[in-house]
Amino acid sequence: MMGEDADMRTMLAPPMSTPHDAGRRDLEQRYQRVCDLFPDQRVEIVNGRIVIREVPTLDHNRMIFRLLLQIMAFADQRGWTACNDIKLFLGTQVDRYRPDITVVPAEPRMWDAENVYADQTLLVVEVVSPSSRDDDNLLKPHSCSLAGVPLYLVIDPLEKTARLLSQPGRSGYVQQDAVMLGELLLLPDPWDLKLDTGKFLN
Template sequence: MTAVDDRPRTTGIVKVFENLDVPEGFKVELLRGVIVMTAGPDVAHNDIVEAVQDQIPRQRWRRLQTQDIAILEETSQPQPDLVVLERGAGPGHGRLMPSEVITLLVEVVSKTSMDRDYMVKRSIYAAAKIPAYFIIDPVMAQCVLLTEPVGHGEDADYRRQRITKFGDLTPMEPLDLDLDLDTSEFAAYENVRPHRYP
């Protein structure tokens, strides 16, 4: 089991971030030294997270929502929509989960998070060597599974990318999850301008 200091020894922005008084209904993350505060998610967003969580077998995997991640080398403490790690791995208490024990991170794109989810977090998670990053995008009604992280810092990325449309089964075999994720319940956002990611 890997342990992590619940209070990183970094000074400056990390201390400011950890002492923020966050208004109820907001989410705050530290992404490469930048504090990002966002409003609570759309109901469709939460339904998607629940649908994914329900399909990942609890007997083998811990499926954690609103879990802060410790990525100290990146001066980052993101809070993905869903964190998946093997049952028995990671600490059983504390605010931060060490990135080294994580198998999969899931982010559901919001109407304002496209750049963060597709660019900033993609690079941060790859730099942290998270084996798989799964982006669920209700704006474009697609899923993007990223695997095989390579590189360091802002140049880090994932070598493999698989895109599937909502309604298609999404194979999760790179994670040894032995399942095809059913995306038929995923709802697309309405009246949102399309983007060009990934």
């Protein structure tokens, strides 16, 4: 009987806190303080570091606007919403991203008021800037694939390319379709929509 009581106490005892857990809590607290200090800035956690993105340039915003012009009517007909400042919830111990555009269905599952579950999205878009090149092209796609983001679109005005990643998996996205800006790029189901990437050029 004493052995059974000891086993029960072990089962009911709270899990031991690890240095990793403490470090993660400290990172989350610092992240929240930075968000509070810079409410008008795009603050992210990328690969365990807190990043404050520079204010987007006019060309950056113009590219986002031209993409929105192509997808808004299609999304609106289906009750979807294109957000330019919602956060992606990738998991409790994972990074925090604020993509340039995130399209979600009418009633997406939310982790809280500011964070949508990554696998609830219909499209995530990043427009590359000089300071975000590695993050947008390498680090973020890997985390988004693990979290189940179905479609991840990277528009790179520096390389003049658009790259759509689809079929997320544990090792990264299985499918990649890349075009030079000026060519057509197909958004697959549930979109089945051709993007004219020439409209992203100045």
